[in-house]
Amino acid sequence: MGFTYEQVAMFAQQSVTIYFFVLFLAILAYALWPKNKEPFDHAAQIPLEED
Numbered sequence: 001m002g003f004t005y006e007q008v009a010m011f012a013q014q015s016v017t018i019y020f021f022v023l024f025l026a027i028l029a030y031a032l033w034p035k036n037k038e039p040f041d042h043a044a045q046i047p048l049e050e051d
Contacts, residue, residue, distance in 0.1 A: 030036065 031040070
């Protein structure tokens with residue numbers, strides 16, 4: 001049983017879409033996790049610090 005190009009292309013598109021959506025949710029959760037607030041707040045102030 002073989003697969004057509006269209007079937008493989010559709011599977012690849014759906015798989016990559018799901019993969020990047022899950023990756024986006026993981027990054028969003030990491031960025032919004034309360035434990036990470038202090039390092040992100042410090043990083044946000046770095047451009048405003050004087051040498």
